[in-house]
Structure formats: structure tokens, C-alpha cells
Amino acid sequence: MQVTIHEAKTHLSRLIAAVENGEEVIIARRDKPVVRLVIEKQERPQRRLGVLAGQMPPQLLEHLTNNPALDREIEDDFMASASEDFRG
Numbered sequence: 001m002q003v004t005i006h007e008a009k010t011h012l013s014r015l016i017a018a019v020e021n022g023e024e025v026i027i028a029r030r031d032k033p034v035v036r037l038v039i040e041k042q043e044r045p046q047r048r049l050g051v052l053a054g055q056m057p058p059q060l061l062e063h064l065t066n067n068p069a070l071d072r073e074i075e076d077d078f079m080a081s082a083s084e085d086f087r088g
Contacts, residue, residue, distance in 0.1 A: 002026045002033065 001023060008015060008027045015025050015037060025037040064070065 002028050005029055005034075 001018065003011070003015065003025065005027055019025050019037045019039055026033045027035040027037070
């Protein structure tokens, strides 16, 4: 959609919502396109693999990786949460 500068100032919130919904919004001055509204890309910080390598005591790592009771507890928590989400 193309709007005038006056329309853009008057309806900026609506135009931002339109862009967020995938619409193209162009602001024109005297019917000449001047500006295109675009979504700001959110850059995610790059994850670093192995950032904690060597930082965790071996006993804790063993407890977290070979613990069927902990696995069941996590699974139960997940299923309860998923069930709540499903019920709304």
C-alpha cells in the first residue's frame, strides 16, 4: 500500500501492524515513493558450542546424563506442561 506522509503520521501504528503482517508500505511525497517501511531484523547472538566444556564437575555431568529418575521427572514436567497448553 502507498500512503502520504500525512497519512503515515496519522496512522503510524496501523502501518507498523500492516508491515508486521507482511504488507508492503510505501510513504510517498506528492505521489512519488520516498520511503519503504520494513521490519527490523532481530539478530540472534551466535551460539558458541562447547562454551562450558571442562567447566562442569564430572560428578554433576554423570548425575545429569545417567539418571533415570531425573529423566522421568523431566518427562513428567514436560507432559504436564504440554497438557495444560492443550487444555488452554
